[in-house]
Amino acid sequence: MSVRFVLRAGERGYSWLPSVGLNSSYVAGHPDGVITRHSSFNFHEYQSGIPGLGVMKVFGDEVFTPNGTGYNMHPHHNFIIMAFVLGGALTHINTIGKIDELGKDDYYVFSAGSGGKHSELNIGEKDLAVIYVWVLPGQLLAPPSYRRSHFDRQAGANRITCLVGDEKGALPIGQVFKVSRLVSDADRSHVYRPSKVNGFYAFVLEGEVAIADAILTRRDSIALDGEDKIEIAARTDGTDLLLVETRL
Amino acid sequence: MKKYLCLGCGFSYDEARGLPEHGIAPGTRWADIPDDWVCPDCGTPKAGFDMVEIPYYAEGRPA
Numbered sequence: 001m002s003v004r005f006v007l008r009a010g011e012r013g014y015s016w017l018p019s020v021g022l023n024s025s026y027v028a029g030h031p032d033g034v035i036t037r038h039s040s041f042n043f044h045e046y047q048s049g050i051p052g053l054g055v056m057k058v059f060g061d062e063v064f065t066p067n068g069t070g071y072n073m074h075p076h077h078n079f080i081i082m083a084f085v086l087g088g089a090l091t092h093i094n095t096i097g098k099i100d101e102l103g104k105d106d107y108y109v110f111s112a113g114s115g116g117k118h119s120e121l122n123i124g125e126k127d128l129a130v131i132y133v134w135v136l137p138g139q140l141l142a143p144p145s146y147r148r149s150h151f152d153r154q155a156g157a158n159r160i161t162c163l164v165g166d167e168k169g170a171l172p173i174g175q176v177f178k179v180s181r182l183v184s185d186a187d188r189s190h191v192y193r194p195s196k197v198n199g200f201y202a203f204v205l206e207g208e209v210a211i212a213d214a215i216l217t218r219r220d221s222i223a224l225d226g227e228d229k230i231e232i233a234a235r236t237d238g239t240d241l242l243l244v245e246t247r248l
Numbered sequence: 249m250k251k252y253l254c255l256g257c258g259f260s261y262d263e264a265r266g267l268p269e270h271g272i273a274p275g276t277r278w279a280d281i282p283d284d285w286v287c288p289d290c291g292t293p294k295a296g297f298d299m300v301e302i303p304y305y306a307e308g309r310p311a
Contacts, residue, residue, distance in 0.1 A: 057255060075289045078302075079258035098256075112258055113305070140251070140260055142305035 001228045003212055004199070005050060009219035013049055019069060027070030028121060037062045040221055054199045054246030055177055058134035061203075061219060063127050064088075070121035070128075076112035077149055078205070080135040080173050082164060083108050083120070084151075084242065086205060088128035094118040098146045105151040107163060109171045113142040131203075131242060138174045147171050151181050158184050160243065176247035183241075184234035190228070194245045196228040196243035201246070207239030223245050252278055254302045256292030260300075 003140070005198075015037040019029035027035055040059035042049040064070050066088075073093070083090060084107040092100045094110060096115045102108060110118060122128035149171055151163060162170040165178030168183070176198065182190060184207075194200045202211055203221040210233040211222050224230060225248060250265040261267065261281075266274035270288050272281065278299075285294045 075259075077258040077289070078253060078260055134258075136253070136300065137302065139305040140300075140302050225283055 002224060003104065003214070004053070004223040004225055006214050006216070007040055007050065007221045007223075012219075013037075013042070015039070023028055026072060026074065027069070028072045028119070028145060029065065030067055033065050033067070033069035034041070034076055035062060035069060035071075035189050038131070038145045038219065053201050053244070054248045055136040055175055056133060056201070056244060056246050057136060058132060059201070059203065059244075060132040061134060063129050064120075064122035064126050065127060066122055066123060070124055071119060073117045073119040075115065075117050077115050078112055080109060080111045080137055080138050080175065081118075082110070082133040082135070082179065084131040084133070084163070084179075086129040086131065087176065088122060088130075089124040090128055090130055091121040091123050092118060093121070094144075094146055096144050096146050100146075100148060105153060106148060107151065108146065108148040109164060109173055111137065111142065111145045113137070115141075116144040131205075133179065133244070135173065135175060135177055135246075142174075142248075151168040153183060156181060156183060158188055158190075160190055165245070176218040178243075178245040180243040181241070181247075182232065182234075182239075182243060184232075184239045186234055186237045186239070188234050190232045190234070192232060192245075193228060193244055194230065197248065198225070199246050199248045200224045200227060201244040202230075202232065203242045203244075205242060206215050207234065207236040209234055209239050209241060249275075250278060251300050251301075251302065254287040254290065254292050254297050255298055256287060259287050259289045261306040282292065292296040
């Protein structure tokens with residue numbers, strides 16, 4: 001058992017990005033619009049924090065206020081960017097030509113490849129809560145692509161469902177990388193079986209869970225490596241986790 | 249010859265290719281680019297780049 005780190009919710013990097021002032025070209029929205037971002041890893045200025053895990057460089061827990069707040073059109077290359085919508089509605093616009101609306105439990109994979117721009121907006125009337133994950137690509141400057149899917153809460157109850165990765169029903173990304181979702185009732189135990197050479201990261205969206213002798217509550221996370229069997233014990237109803245497996 | 253990736257946006261710099269359109273000749277070493285240089289796409293400082301060992305996309309080669 002090798003625990004790389006336990007990261008408590010309040011220890012994460014924090015950004016408060018209003019749509020006015022220095023950010024006004026980057027952050028969309030009316031003057032009261034604001035994005036809050038809790039970063040598990042060193043995103044831009046967090047160079048002193050945890051430098052990601054394997055090919056995962058960003059794990060951002062973000063909230064956009066309503067009525068137009070978001071990121072204006074901005075450029076990317078190479079990164080594979082994923083959004084997992086937790087609540088509210090996300091409007092995603094990209095230069096591949098896609099305009100998409102995503103709701104609760106929808107998710108997308110946008111591979112910026114040889115170059116693309118995107119905009120992420122909350123044009124709804126309530127807060128948007130979304131997790132953004134950035135992954136290094138297996139190849140540089142590949143053709144850009146966009147795909148989306150949905151986590152089915154009923155079919156996925158009390159089992160681990162692969163959302164991204166080389167599994168049936170999941171979105172493949174050409175990397176040794178998986179994102180799974182687990183929504184569990186209380187007092188149930190689940191086993192995740194990663195490859196022993198990979199890293200594992202569990203992030204608690206809601207509820208309380210025991211992993212590797214650590215008790216984790218809402219927005220806490222843990223990283224492990226060298227494991228091929230990880231027990232996840234849910235301690236509350238509605239325990240909800242994102243599970244990441246990555247090449248190291 | 250090494251490659252570097254901007255952690256702000258994913259822009260890649262390749263020493264072998266340089267960035268002629270931004271005045272950096274092919275073969276320019278990362279160390280020889282000024283410390284105050286920033287990502288031409290997003291403005292992230294040079295220090296916000298990481299060295300990467302990732303091959304280029306090639307048609308027909310599995311990712």
